[in-house]
Amino acid sequence: MKYSFVYLAGFFFCLLTACKKDRLQVYDDEASGNSIYFPLAESTNQLSYSFGYDKSAVTQTTLRVVIRAIGAPKDFDRPYKLVIADSSTMKKEVDYKILNTETSIRKGKVADTILIQLNRTPVLKTAPVFLYLQLQPNEHFENNMLTRTVITAGTVTEYHFNRLQISSDDIAGPPPFWMEKSPYYSWTFNYLGTFSSLKFQLLINRFNLKVEEVVSPNWFTTGGNYYRLSGWGFGMQAWLNRMEAENNTVYEADGVTKMKMGAGVQ
Known part of the structure; x- marks a missing residue:
């Protein structure tokens, strides 16, 4: 099995003024509301993988997606709510499989890693398929930290900290x-x-x-x-x-x- 590691280290010490909340401190529970987010969303809401460059013997790969909580670690496990959107075109147990037996920020920790197995299915040779992940609030975590707006050369881009799009295909373009x-x-x-x-x-x-x-x-x-x-x-x-x-x-x-x-x- 081939592993692709997707990890963006580092805590948020503050957010840009374009965020919904200003200067949310990593260990400031009151200010952050124990929000939960995808660190990858600091730079992008999309994660893509192509089997097109892999050898024919490769039939699956595993992505590691980090989920982080803002706020102090707790002395108990905190399950979080990870939802797969109905608009996803990846089929569960066919195109993908979440390998975690449970989704939880462990005692004394502020992050967790979701292992997502992508399977190399025939349909990937014709078009990409998509998996849309969303972190929703529950009794342990809130969604005070939702978006960040970036303006580059007049172009406005909005990043959603609680959403992530994963795509997979088997179509390789030229190097x-x-x-x-x-x-x-x-x-x-x-x-x-x-x-x-x-x-x-x-x-x-x-x-x-x-x-x-x-x-x-x-x-x-x-x-x-x-x-x-x-x-x-x-x-x-x-x-x-x-x-x-x-x-x-x-x-x-x-x-x-x-x-x-x-x-x-x-």
């Missing part, structure tokens, strides 16, 4: 150096040819590539990595030729177009 607008595209195209998710997946599997490195913005120009493309191109084309000679021709996802690498390796 930066394989994008047509990239200054390195002509070099890449010469060896690897036209990008397709299936071709990239085969490259990952055959050459045991570390996807998180290959898709990083500076990979192409780091340590002479661009020279590796010729080896990938020649190696893949030799394998494709062998498969065709054995009457096991490899086709693109449409089942009609024969897969081939760039002109420089033909």
Whole structure:
């Protein structure tokens, strides 16, 4: 199983003046009302995961989503109310599973971590699915801390501290150096040819590539990595030729177009 860690450390010592409450102190119970929130929402209300870059053997991943309370820790467990919105398109026990047996801020703690297992289902190859989480008040926690408004270059963005959107798909776009607008595209195209998710997946599997490195913005120009493309191109084309000679021709996802690498390796 593959794990993706989503954690944003650090307490709130104060909130921006655009928040619903000003200067809510982490351990100020009276001011904060023991509010509960997603720390990730300090920067975004969206969390996305794509299986498109994973090897074909990967069938699931687990996201770790932190939930934090404002206020002093207590000497007893405090269950919180986590709600899955009806508008979610992920299906429980099919597309996702919450692994926690209970949702609670433990005694002496001010945070908890939700483990959400995402499954690699066939539908993800055609469109993303969504899971909408919301923290609601209960006898232990309030929702005094709801939103923060940020204005950037005249654009107003509102972040909801008690909401989080999680999306999942199995659609991989090209890494930066394989994008047509990239200054390195002509070099890449010469060896690897036209990008397709299936071709990239085969490259990952055959050459045991570390996807998180290959898709990083500076990979192409780091340590002479661009020279590796010729080896990938020649190696893949030799394998494709062998498969065709054995009457096991490899086709693109449409089942009609024969897969081939760039002109420089033909």
